Amino acid sequence: MRVTILSIGDELLSGKTVNTNANYISLVLDGLGCEIVKQVTVADRKNDILDCLTDLFKMPIDLILCTGGLGPTSDDITLDVIFSFFNSKKLFDDKYWIKLMNKFSNIGIPISKSHKKQAVVPDNGSIIPNSIGTARGFQFEKNKIVFIAMPGVPSEMQAMMNDTIIPMVKSKIVKSKYVATIRTTGAAETILYDLINKNNDDDNINIGYYPSVYGVDIRLVGKDLNKLNNIKENIANTVSDYFYTFSDHNLEEIVVNKLIKHQFTIATAESCTGGLIGNRITEVPGSSNVYKGSIVAYSNSVKINNLGIDKNNLEKYGAVSREIAGEMARQVRKTFNSKIGVSTTGIAGPGGGTKEKPIGLVYVALSSKEDLVIKKYNFHSNRNKNKIRSSQAVLKIIQDYCENYE
Amino acid sequence: MRVTILSIGDELLSGKTVNTNANYISLVLDGLGCEIVKQVTVADRKNDILDCLTDLFKMPIDLILCTGGLGPTSDDITLDVIFSFFNSKKLFDDKYWIKLMNKFSNIGIPISKSHKKQAVVPDNGSIIPNSIGTARGFQFEKNKIVFIAMPGVPSEMQAMMNDTIIPMVKSKIVKSKYVATIRTTGAAETILYDLINKNNDDDNINIGYYPSVYGVDIRLVGKDLNKLNNIKENIANTVSDYFYTFSDHNLEEIVVNKLIKHQFTIATAESCTGGLIGNRITEVPGSSNVYKGSIVAYSNSVKINNLGIDKNNLEKYGAVSREIAGEMARQVRKTFNSKIGVSTTGIAGPGGGTKEKPIGLVYVALSSKEDLVIKKYNFHSNRNKNKIRSSQAVLKIIQDYCENYE
Numbered sequence: 077m078r079v080t081i082l083s084i085g086d087e088l089l090s091g092k093t094v095n096t097n098a099n100y101i102s103l104v105l106d107g108l109g110c111e112i113v114k115q116v117t118v119a120d121r122k123n124d125i126l127d128c129l130t131d132l133f134k135m136p137i138d139l140i141l142c143t144g145g146l147g148p149t150s151d152d153i154t155l156d157v158i159f160s161f162f163n164s165k166k167l168f169d170d171k172y173w174i175k176l177m178n179k180f181s182n183i184g185i186p187i188s189k190s191h192k193k194q195a196v197v198p199d200n201g202s203i204i205p206n207s208i209g210t211a212r213g214f215q216f217e218k219n220k221i222v223f224i225a226m227p228g229v230p231s232e233m234q235a236m237m238n239d240t241i242i243p244m245v246k247s248k249i250v251k252s253k254y255v256a257t258i259r260t261t262g263a264a265e266t267i268l269y270d271l272i273n274k275n276n277d278d279d280n281i282n283i284g285y286y287p288s289v290y291g292v293d294i295r296l297v298g299k300d301l302n303k304l305n306n307i308k309e310n311i312a313n314t315v316s317d318y319f320y321t322f323s324d325h326n327l328e329e330i331v332v333n334k335l336i337k338h339q340f341t342i343a344t345a346e347s348c349t350g351g352l353i354g355n356r357i358t359e360v361p362g363s364s365n366v367y368k369g370s371i372v373a374y375s376n377s378v379k380i381n382n383l384g385i386d387k388n389n390l391e392k393y394g395a396v397s398r399e400i401a402g403e404m405a406r407q408v409r410k411t412f413n414s415k416i417g418v419s420t421t422g423i424a425g426p427g428g429g430t431k432e433k434p435i436g437l438v439y440v441a442l443s444s445k446e447d448l449v450i451k452k453y454n455f456h457s458n459r460n461k462n463k464i465r466s467s468q469a470v471l472k473i474i475q476d477y478c479e480n481y482e
Numbered sequence: 483m484r485v486t487i488l489s490i491g492d493e494l495l496s497g498k499t500v501n502t503n504a505n506y507i508s509l510v511l512d513g514l515g516c517e518i519v520k521q522v523t524v525a526d527r528k529n530d531i532l533d534c535l536t537d538l539f540k541m542p543i544d545l546i547l548c549t550g551g552l553g554p555t556s557d558d559i560t561l562d563v564i565f566s567f568f569n570s571k572k573l574f575d576d577k578y579w580i581k582l583m584n585k586f587s588n589i590g591i592p593i594s595k596s597h598k599k600q601a602v603v604p605d606n607g608s609i610i611p612n613s614i615g616t617a618r619g620f621q622f623e624k625n626k627i628v629f630i631a632m633p634g635v636p637s638e639m640q641a642m643m644n645d646t647i648i649p650m651v652k653s654k655i656v657k658s659k660y661v662a663t664i665r666t667t668g669a670a671e672t673i674l675y676d677l678i679n680k681n682n683d684d685d686n687i688n689i690g691y692y693p694s695v696y697g698v699d700i701r702l703v704g705k706d707l708n709k710l711n712n713i714k715e716n717i718a719n720t721v722s723d724y725f726y727t728f729s730d731h732n733l734e735e736i737v738v739n740k741l742i743k744h745q746f747t748i749a750t751a752e753s754c755t756g757g758l759i760g761n762r763i764t765e766v767p768g769s770s771n772v773y774k775g776s777i778v779a780y781s782n783s784v785k786i787n788n789l790g791i792d793k794n795n796l797e798k799y800g801a802v803s804r805e806i807a808g809e810m811a812r813q814v815r816k817t818f819n820s821k822i823g824v825s826t827t828g829i830a831g832p833g834g835g836t837k838e839k840p841i842g843l844v845y846v847a848l849s850s851k852e853d854l855v856i857k858k859y860n861f862h863s864n865r866n867k868n869k870i871r872s873s874q875a876v877l878k879i880i881q882d883y884c885e886n887y888e
């Protein structure tokens with residue numbers, strides 16, 4: 077199934093909003109085996125939308141998914157424009173309007189008159205229900221291409237995808253290609269490329285490299301599922317030092333679920349990451365079963381008075397050192413009485429770098445009763461990325477620790 | 483100046499990567515007064531790119547900015563395709579190749595042969611330097627439309643924008659419209675709309691509402707700068723309870739800079755936010771001057787043993803309560819010896835909700851020697867959003883506290 081995604085909204089073209097909707101829809105449909113042919117974004121302006129629709133309906137595609145501009149305010153013009161494009165008459169849905177009024181009165185908020193347009197329905201298309209919001213979607217068909225308009229609010233669009241569009245696509249699609257992803261962290265794209273390229277030359281499998289601050293995802297696409305799986309396993313072995321998953325799960329999800337499986341409690345002592353590791357761990361539902369908490373020891377006084385770091389060692393080695401990283405991990409484990417303690421200490425930048433200890437220098441450590449693992453990195457990057465890379469390095473050593481028990 | 487943005491990359495269409503590049507370019511050029519007419523994303527596939535270029539060169543535009551596909555690996559095909567589109571001959575830049583080889587040998591990494599294509603230059607276009615990476619950009623002109631190709635790595639693209647493209651656009655543009663943004667947090671789009679709509683009816687100023695989990699940005703666009711500024715001030719007064727800035731700065735930047743200005747030190751005690759507030763504060767350069775650190779008290783044992791919360795109160799009121807929020811803020815302020823202590827405690831979800839204390843119930847508090855502010859929210863959302871909204875609420879009370887001293 078060939079799909080294009082049309083995003084409507086001045087806020088996208090002005091850069092006020094990142095287009096996470098196009099990304100979400102692409103990710104979901106690609107996973108179902110659709111081919112996303114194009115993503116287009118146009119302004120909340122009648123002629124721009126009409127021109128774009130005219131172009132899209134000339135393409136050899138099966139489905140157009142459109143988001144944005146169905147809200148209650150006056151800058152939301154999508155409804156009028158698509159009704160005009162499909163020559164639809166506007167009917168007023170009294171039942172839905174009563175439902176809307178009841179909904180608002182139940183939560184004690186007066187309904188705004190501007191919501192009235194959300195009760196409009198077309199005479200020649202259908203309505204797509206919105207299980208969590210007030211703006212419903214619309215479906216039309218023309219030249220055998222199905223067109224669906226959804227609201228731009230991400231949670232409402234996602235609910236509509238889950239309730240209606242994904243089941244519809246699943247019922248129509250014939251699987252024509254297979255995709256696999258090998259996710260790595262801790263090595264640059266070219267290092268992986270040089271490692272992999274020697275051993276995995278197969279014209280039928282397309283290999284792509286997708287670097288981000290979290291690591292490099294290696295993506296395989298091919299028509300032969302057996303071949304794809306063989307190459308996938310080969311590559312994962314070749315890059316085993318950096319490999320963390322074939323799945324869509326983030327490293328924090330993988331790590332928290334491993335900790336829960338082994339019933340290992342954990343505490344964090346964060347310096348340069350400032351709370352990021354705790355934040356990532358607590359993004360995962362169920363983390364409260366294993367995560368005790370953190371001491372974010374951003375200042376030396378907190379390191380000494382609250383984390384119990386030896387003042388002399390702090391002076392001798394400096395806060396950013398192998399020794400202090402290890403002591404932080406051990407101390408937080410003892411203080412919070414957890415099975416594992418992990419720590420970060422480093423120079424995030426932009427200030428604070430020296431020749432011996434440059435910006436991007438980070439030590440991470442893991443302490444348990446039996447083990448002490450300390451790793452040194454130089455991430456050569458900016459504050460935000462150095463923090464993320466540090467958190468990724470910590471999560472990877474927790475994963476490695478858990479896997480020793482598997 | 484009318485601009486379109488062309489993003490090339492399978493990773494964008496498959497949803498593996500969010501298209502932050504299109505967003506960044508839009509934001510920067512919109513700020514300079516350009517009109518971004520369209521954003522298009524196509525696959526790393528020769529015909530798709532050629533078809534798209536053909537379409538774009540028919541549009542009434544001045545500039546096409548293209549990103550992606552200039553890397554060293556085999557899936558990076560943009561260079562070949564654009565050279566073919568502009569009928570360019572490939573010349574090899576020996577000087578640049580020697581420079582590249584030296585660069586790699588200086589940092590002790592063997593250069594990959596795959597980098598050779600990054601030394602290719604066109605005979606009928608020009609090169610755009612890359613101050614931080616190896617892939618240079620290209621510039622061509624056809625039918626009076628300037629076409630520029632940049633690498634897809636965000637930091638390299640941004641460096642190229644800053645070094646070359648922004649100065650070029652600035653030198654050519656004639657300012658034809660003005661833009662202002664009023665940023666708010668803590669109120670829904672429709673509440674703001676109903677408040678604002680009564681008093682600010684002006685056909686010459688376009689008002690748009692851009693909700694996100696951080697709040698609602700209200701964006702004004704108009705040709706008359708005086709009128710725009712008047713309406714901007716009017717609206718900021720109308721929504722003063724929720725307003726936090728006219729600028730592009732995030733709330734954490736505003737708050738940290740206020741804390742630095744007043745020399746107020748701060749410590750955080752986080753329960754439901756799990757480290758997010760510390761993470762946001764430490765995203766801001768200079769935060770180490772005012773931020774002492776955090777106790778992330780995710781478990782009750784840490785609340786009692788490390789944060790010093792009264793065990794009887796914890797049993798009497800429950801961890802998610804007005805009383806414990808206040809105690810957490812006061813305790814962390816005292817323990818870390820800071821001017822201000824702030825706290826969060828709440829039910830992030832998806833588990834843990836009850837009828838009396840539903841998912842999304844959050845208390846935030848600020849304690850200083852003179853003051854204790856406690857606020858209750860019900861964010862009715864999912865784990866990730868409840869955390870972000872809580873952090874936003876805390877940052878807002880810190881801002882309000884600082885502004886009492888201004």
